[in-house]
Amino acid sequence: MRFMTWWKRLDQRRIELGWSGAELARRAGIPYANINKYLNGKIEQPRGEEMQKLASAIGKSALWLRDGLELSDVEAAPIEGRLLPVAVVGKVEAGTFREVDDMDQSERELLSLPADDRFPSARLMAFDVSGDSMNELRPRPILPGDRVICVSYEDVAHEAPLRDGMVVVVERSRDGGQTREWSVKQIELYQDRTEYHPRSTNPKHKPIVVPRDPDADTGTLVEIIGLVRRVVNDLPF
Template sequence: MVFKFIDPSNTQKHSQIILKRISTGNTIPYSNLNHGDTQMNRLGERIKDLMTEKGWSEGELARRAGLKQPTVHRIIAGTSKDPRQANVERIASALGVLPEVLRKGGGAAKIDAMPTGPSTSDSLTSAPRLDGYVPVISWVQAGAFTCMDGIDFTADEIVPRPPGSSFSTFALRVRGQSMLPKYEPGLIIYVDPEVAPYDGDDVVALLTDHNEATFKQLVEEPGGGRMLKARNPAWPDPWIHINGNCQIIGVVVGSLWLRQPR
């Protein structure tokens, strides 16, 4: 005969389950009782511990992970019995740990502390850390841009945040050919509204006359003021003069090319 001690706080619940099994002639292993709930509670506790270390709220974690706050709350509270692996991976990335750390515990496998293997050169350093995700928004959303409150951080498409960019960064897909050959149509560009624009920067600007966003290079000529320029040398009318009719939304700080599935 094997005895198993049961948490007194759960005695009534376990007794009801056991009595039901006895009355129907079925048995259930003790080890399976409440096992899933325990796993989910531990997952939530590990997430909360890491949030406490960083001083984050559930809302802040949701923003950095590119998830809705109710989703994060359900995972932490354990009410989501089988959270999607993709959501756990987003949370883990935002917290700077591997998903296995959240699932199984252990604090050694942090992303910024992962071994990089033997180095063949003293000049080699570990790769910069990716911290969370950013939304890929539409050009219509970019054209309606007024402040960061207008950006949907729960967009259907998200991409990893580039190192060194602010948490206000968002992404767009290049359309048209005005910025060839550097930027091809379909390429994802990262736009950071908190970076100050300088001469030669590629920027996304809002043309208030037409209430539409455009992607161009910022050019500042001495005595000539500021202008926007299409990089494509064959583009007709490549210059747009800025005379108070333009608001620079943000500076392009990076790009991402993804192979299209076939």
């Protein structure tokens, strides 16, 4: 189930439980119209409490529902010197939108890494870097072939509010969540907007600008999914 889209996991679990869509809606406390759209992949991944409500209703964790990972795999209490399994979630490449199914179907590589020293309880994730959108980041560029190691921003947002200079992995989705782009950006905060900037010698890369106006609708959803904590590049042996 790990490499399904989240709504396929939800639907398969619903079938395992012998529930109709209406029964799932009743148990989760979510309107049936929304449940129907979720089960048909017409609404991208729900945010906040709705994901947790769905997970609780089907007897699973939000991590399992969203990513197909069991809590025991990634959220065990860190022990000094102990390595944790960390999934290589996919590729970050500015300007490249991919179908969600294409991103989710291939088997993920697992790394063994220590827990983050600043956020020891946060989930870790890794991304392979493609393209030159961060080749002028200072003090250390992020280059094609690098791998960025992140903590889940959902897990640390309460401890690490957005600030200028923060380097993050941004998910930009469109077409009702059917296509998405993952890219590394550096944050610039302004009174009326947040800007996610490439740091590149290539002028084709442009910042993502998100107005603070909650009613603004650009047709594209922008969400921070990872806070970059390390950049590594293993030499071939």
